[in-house]
Amino acid sequence: MGTAKQVDILLVEDNPNDVELTIRGFSKYNFGNNIEVVRDGEEALEFIFARGRYQGRDILDKPSLILLDLKLPKVDGLEVLKAIKSDPRTKSIPVVVLTTSREESDKIASYDLGANSYIVKPVDFSKFTEVARQLGYYWLLLNESP
Amino acid sequence: MSRASEFFSADSSASLLRAILDGLPNAIIFALDREYRYLAFNRKHRSAMRDVWNATVKIGDSLLDCMTMPSLRVLAKASIDRALAGESFIERQEQTGTDILYELRWQPLYDADDLIIGALSIAADLTELHSAQLKVERLNIDLERRGIERGALLAAANEELESFASNITHDLKAPLRAISGYSAMVLEDYGPKLDVEGQRKLTVIADNAVKMNALICDLVALIRVGIAKLKPVPIAMRDMARAMYHESASPEDSSAIAFDLGDIPDCVGDPTLLRKVWANLFSNAIKFTTGRPGRVIEVLADTSGTEIKYRIRDNGVGFDNRYAHKLFKLFSRLHSGEAYAGAGAGLAIVKRIVELHGGKVGAEMLKGERTEFWFTLPRTEASGSELP
Numbered sequence: 001m002g003t004a005k006q007v008d009i010l011l012v013e014d015n016p017n018d019v020e021l022t023i024r025g026f027s028k029y030n031f032g033n034n035i036e037v038v039r040d041g042e043e044a045l046e047f048i049f050a051r052g053r054y055q056g057r058d059i060l061d062k063p064s065l066i067l068l069d070l071k072l073p074k075v076d077g078l079e080v081l082k083a084i085k086s087d088p089r090t091k092s093i094p095v096v097v098l099t100t101s102r103e104e105s106d107k108i109a110s111y112d113l114g115a116n117s118y119i120v121k122p123v124d125f126s127k128f129t130e131v132a133r134q135l136g137y138y139w140l141l142l143n144e145s146p
Numbered sequence: 147m148s149r150a151s152e153f154f155s156a157d158s159s160a161s162l163l164r165a166i167l168d169g170l171p172n173a174i175i176f177a178l179d180r181e182y183r184y185l186a187f188n189r190k191h192r193s194a195m196r197d198v199w200n201a202t203v204k205i206g207d208s209l210l211d212c213m214t215m216p217s218l219r220v221l222a223k224a225s226i227d228r229a230l231a232g233e234s235f236i237e238r239q240e241q242t243g244t245d246i247l248y249e250l251r252w253q254p255l256y257d258a259d260d261l262i263i264g265a266l267s268i269a270a271d272l273t274e275l276h277s278a279q280l281k282v283e284r285l286n287i288d289l290e291r292r293g294i295e296r297g298a299l300l301a302a303a304n305e306e307l308e309s310f311a312s313n314i315t316h317d318l319k320a321p322l323r324a325i326s327g328y329s330a331m332v333l334e335d336y337g338p339k340l341d342v343e344g345q346r347k348l349t350v351i352a353d354n355a356v357k358m359n360a361l362i363c364d365l366v367a368l369i370r371v372g373i374a375k376l377k378p379v380p381i382a383m384r385d386m387a388r389a390m391y392h393e394s395a396s397p398e399d400s401s402a403i404a405f406d407l408g409d410i411p412d413c414v415g416d417p418t419l420l421r422k423v424w425a426n427l428f429s430n431a432i433k434f435t436t437g438r439p440g441r442v443i444e445v446l447a448d449t450s451g452t453e454i455k456y457r458i459r460d461n462g463v464g465f466d467n468r469y470a471h472k473l474f475k476l477f478s479r480l481h482s483g484e485a486y487a488g489a490g491a492g493l494a495i496v497k498r499i500v501e502l503h504g505g506k507v508g509a510e511m512l513k514g515e516r517t518e519f520w521f522t523l524p525r526t527e528a529s530g531s532e533l534p
Contacts, residue, residue: 017324024331071316100316102363123322123359125330125352 008034008140010063012044012080013098014073021125022067022098025132031140036063041075044068045083048090062093065139068115070099070106078109085114092146094139098131164188174248174269177255180230182210182223185255185264229254229265239269247272304373311369318362326355364491367422371498376416378503383412383420383456387445390424399432399441408446411454414526419499426492427458427519434462434517453505453522464517470509496521 009026013019019037026032038044046052048066050059066084070077077097084090096117097110110118119135122128167175167188174194176187184205195201201212209226213219225237229252239248248269255264329352337345388407395403413420428443435441444459465473474497497507505522512518 015320017327018320021323021327024327100319101312102315102366103312121319121323123319123326124356125323125327128323128327 006034007036007061007063008065009036010044010047010066011035011037012041012066012068012072012077013037014039014069014071018069018121021128022132025129026136028129029133029136031132031136040073041077041080042073044072044080045075048080048084048093049087059089062090062145064094064143064145065135066093066095067098067135068095070097070101070110078106078113081110081113081115094143094145096135096139172271172274174271175267176209177264177266178209178226179264180262182208182226184209225250225252225267226265228252229267230262232262238272247276307369307373311366314362315366319359322355322359322362326352329355361491364495368491368495368498371419371422371495371502374416374419374499374502376419376502378414378416380414381412381417381420383447384410386417386421387424387456390421391428391443391445394425394428395432399436403432403435403441403443406442406444408444410445410447410456411449413454413523415503415523416499419502423496423499423521426496427521430492430519431458431460431462431517434464435460436462438462449525451525453524455520455522457518457520459512459516459518461515462517464511464515465509467511470511473509474507 008031011019011022013022023032023035023037026035036047038047043053044066047054047057048059050057068077068081072080077099081095081097084093084095091114094116095114096119097106097115098119098121099106100121102120107118119131122131167173167186168190170188170190172190174188174191176191177185179185184203184207186205187203192203195203195212199212199214203209203212210219210223213222228235232254234251234253237250237252239250240246249272250267250269253266254262255266257263329348333340333345333348333352340348384407387410391405391407392400395405431443435443438461440461442459442461445457446459447454447456449455474493493507500507500521500523504524507519507521509517509519
C-alpha cells in the first residue's frame, strides 16, 4: 500500500469553522501539513480502526496525535475516547480533548477514560493559535511515542 | 318497686335529666339492673335498638332478650358482668361490614349505700371522627407523595438547567470563536490591504467576541451555582484564602501588592464554592488596585456568637457608598468596561454562594480610602476553633 498517507494529527471536529481555525493555528507553526479531519465520532472510529470508509488503511499507521472534540454527531467524543483507550492496538496514541466544555464531569470522565490532556478551546484567536503552537511543539516534536 | 327503680323515679329532676340525655348528640346511654333489665335509656338508644335488632325496648325489658344474635349477646353479657362486678372500662366496638365505630364506657351503678345496683353504658358514636381520622391519614400520605413528586420535578428541572448551561456554553461559544478567529484571519491575510481604520474596526469585532465570551462564562457559572448542592465540610479558611490569593494574582501583581492575611478562623462550608468566593473577591481587589501606588490587600475576620465575618480590604479605586447596594447585582458595574475587564457576574456569584451557606454579603468604603468587601458564614461547632 505505498500510497498510505502520513497522518500527524487526526482532528475529530464537526464544526467546519473550528476545523479551519484549528488547521490555521497548526499551519501557522508548520504543524498543519498532515492533518486528517473527520466530522463525527463514527468516522473517527472508522479511521482509527481502519474500517468502513477507511478499510484498507493500516491500523498500525497511527497518528502522532488525536485532537478530540467531545460534542460530536453520531458517536460522542467520550465513546470514541473509550474505544481508543481500551484497544491495545490504539491505546498508546495520545488523545488531547479539545472542547468548549469546562464541565468538571467532562474533565473527570475524559481523564478516567485515559485522555492525555484536556484543553478548553479559547475564544480569543491569538490564544487559540498559542494552544495549537504548544500542542504541536509538545506532541509532534518533543514527545516520543512507543 | 326495686331500690334501683326507686332511685330513678324518685329523682325530682328526672325529667330534666331525661331531656339532657335525649338531647346529647351521638351519645347512646342506657342503664341496666343486675338482671340486665332496663332501668333507663335515652332516645338514641331506643332508635339504635330498633335499627339494629328491630326491637322496641321498654323499661323493665331485658337487653339480652332483645339481642337475637347469640354471639353478640355473649359479648354484651360479658361487658355488663364486668361493670356489675365493679369495673369501669372503655371498649371499642366496630360493626362488622360497616364503618360504624362506637366507644362504650361501662361503669357500675351504686345506690346510696355504695352497693352495686346495676350497670351504666354510655356509648359515643365515633364513626364520623374515625372517618375524619382516616381522611387525615390519607391526606398525609397524599401530601407526602406530592412532596416526593415535587422533589423529583425539582431535580428534573435542575438537570434541565444544567444541560441548558452546558449547551449554551457549546452552542454560543462556537460562533464567537468563529467571529474572533475569522476577524484575526482577515487581519493576517488582508491587513496590508486595509487602512488603519479598517483594521481598528476588525479588532473591535474580535474584542467584542471575547467580551461576549466572558459574559457567557459568567452566566453559566451563575446558573451552575444556582443549582449547586452544598457539600459542607470543615475548611481551613486561612489556607484556602492564601491559596486562592496566589491563584488569582499574577507574578507582577504579587510583587506589587502587600498581602496581609490575618489569623482568620476556620469554617464549615462547601470548599468548591467557597474557593470561588475568595477567587472572585481577590481578583476584584487585584483588578481595582492595578496601577495604584502602594497596593495593599488585607484579609481579616471577626467572630460573633452566631457568625464569622470575613473581610477583604484593599486600597483600590473603590466606589461611591451610595451605589454599594448595586455591586452584587448581576451584570451591574460601577466602572466602565474600558477601564476594567470582567462582565460583572463575579459578585452576584459570591452573593449566591454565601446565601446558599446561610450567610450575608456586603461592601463599604471605609475611612482612609479603604474598600471593604465582607461575607458572613454561620458559626458551627467545628468552625469556632482557632487555628493551632
